[in-house]
Amino acid sequence: MEAARLLTKLEKEDLRILMAIEIGMKRSEFVKVNDIRFYSRYPIEETLYRLNRVHKYDLIIRNSSKHDLGYTLNSKAYDLLALRALVEKGTIAQLGPLIGKGKESDVFSCMDDKENIFALKLYRMGRTSFKNIKKLRDLIGERTHMSWLYVNRLAAKKEYEALRSIYELNLNTPKPIGYNRHAVVMEYLRGKELVYYSDIDDPRYIFDKIISQIKHIYQKGNLIHGDLGEFNIVLDQQGNILIIDWLQSVPSDHPNARLLLLRDIQNLCNFFRKKYRIISNPDDIVKSFFTNKT
Ligand SMILES: Nc1ncnc2c1ncn2[C@@H]1O[C@H](COP(=O)(O)OP(=O)(O)O)[C@@H](O)[C@H]1O
Ligand SMILES: [Mg+2]
Structure with missing residues (x-):
């Protein structure tokens, strides 16, 4: 990845300029040079020198309007800042x-x-x-x-x-x-998403395992996945699974909780029915979440 390669080339002053732009971006997309100077606490010469450097490295975007020169970070620069922080x-x-x-x-x-x-x-x-x-x-x-x-x-x-x-x-x-x-x-689980397997060993076992985990997470973790399906379940050769991609998760007391839960279960049931002929009833499964405690 390019951001990772650049990380070794940049000096700490370059990073500080990027972070000054990052601060300014809380208020507007393009940050004026004077504000960048302010947030970085560098003299104007150093500010301009650093802006020039990181611009050459293709980490910032200059706005086109002539007066009010400003800069904004591109996603490569943001990757770089995150990577550096994680390394540090x-x-x-x-x-x-x-x-x-x-x-x-x-x-x-x-x-x-x-x-x-x-x-x-x-x-x-x-x-x-x-x-x-x-x-x-x-x-x-x-x-x-x-x-x-x-x-x-x-x-x-x-x-x-x-x-x-x-x-x-x-x-x-x-x-x-x-x-x-x-x-x-x-x-990390070294495998691939369920959807990309042409066949799996024991689909019934995998299906039951996913359902029971979703139930457990609902009852004990009070959370609903919200985007469950064959794309967000990674499976490896040994039959280990990992349920990933929790960005859209909602708490179980969410007003639409039951609907979202049903949709998740339906997605899963549909996939296993079409591909592996596993017959199940999403409504009954969801009902069981509310009645049988694990
Ligand atoms: N923890 C993980 N272990 C293995 N592969 C993963 C993991 N997280 C993500 N992936 C891979 O990256 C892809 C995208 O991740 P995901 O979290 O689903 O992002 P998105 O929200 O963009 O769909 C997944 O489909 C999977 O192939
Ligand atoms: Mg995903």
Whole structure:
């Protein structure tokens, strides 16, 4: 990844300039040079010198209007800031290859200094498609200036916290390792999504296992996945599963909880019925969530 390669080339003053722009972006998309100077606390010469450097490295975008020169971070710069923070904290030490591309994220493998392998999810919402942002409406509220930076930071925080709250249930959800800005580091399962298997060994067993975990998470973790399906379940060759992608999760006391739960279960039932001829009744399954305690 390019941001990771650049990390070794940048000087700490370059990073400080990027962070000064980041602060300014809370208020407006483009940050005026004078504000960048203010937030970085560098003299104007140093500010201009650093802006020039990071611009050459293609980390910032200059606005086109002649008066009121301003700059904004691009997503490469944001990746870089998140990666650096995670490295400094000792959460990760090395970045590996891209392992997944989701609807709203890029996922890389990464390693800490003890050679534990994790998944690093970088959120990428809002720049190409704003329709995704609707899903975050409850987080965003009615704000008018809503930068992609902020949206993605909120998303990472939300997913990290959801993972943390269900991790203690000891089920097949990724152990949260850390997060920074738009990045979440979590347990990695070397496999592929359920949807990409042409066949699996014991579909009934996998189906029952997923349902019982979703039930457990609902009853004990008070959480509903909200985007459950064959794309968000990773399976490896040994039959281990990992239920991923908890961004859209909602608490079980949400006004639409029962509907969302039903939709999740329906997705799962449909997939297993069409592909593996497993017949089930989503309504009955959901009912059982409310009556039989685990
Ligand atoms: N913890 C993980 N272990 C293994 N693969 C993962 C993990 N998290 C994500 N992936 C891979 O990355 C893809 C995208 O991740 P996901 O969390 O579903 O993002 P999105 O919200 O963009 O759909 C997944 O479909 C999967 O292939
Ligand atoms: Mg997904």
